[in-house]
Amino acid sequence: MAKLTATQVIESLKEMTILELNDLVKAIEEEFGVTAAAPVAAGAVAAAAPVEEEVKDVSVILKEVGASKVGVIKVVRELTGLGLVEAKGLVDKAPVAIKENIRPEAAEEIKAKLVEAGATVEIK
DSSP states (O other): OOOOOHHHHHHHHHTSOHHHHHHHHHHHHHHHTOOOSOOHHHHHHHHHSOOSSOOOOEEEEEEEOOSOHHHHHHHHHHHHOOOHHHHHHHHHTOSEEEEEEEOHHHHHHHHHHHHHTTOEEEEO
């Protein structure tokens, strides 16, 4: 098997969906016994910095698709950049997180779009 260059690897990563990248990270973690988590020292530095107003990031959870599955899939495609098959697969897994670790304001906008399409959505 020919050895891939760094450029070839990066180009192939650019073509992957978010779900495929997530699976790749998990596979690498299992294969090499490593973790993609941030180092503990970085967390300690961030915790030491004074924070005047802490804004908690939230996740948008698709609880139920509702009557208009096609409309919900279209909105999920728009929000995530996934292809049709990937978006349908994500919607079929409801309840599922559509977006994670986002600002509450952005979560409300996403929720409004999904609710307008007929879905039941929760922000956590």
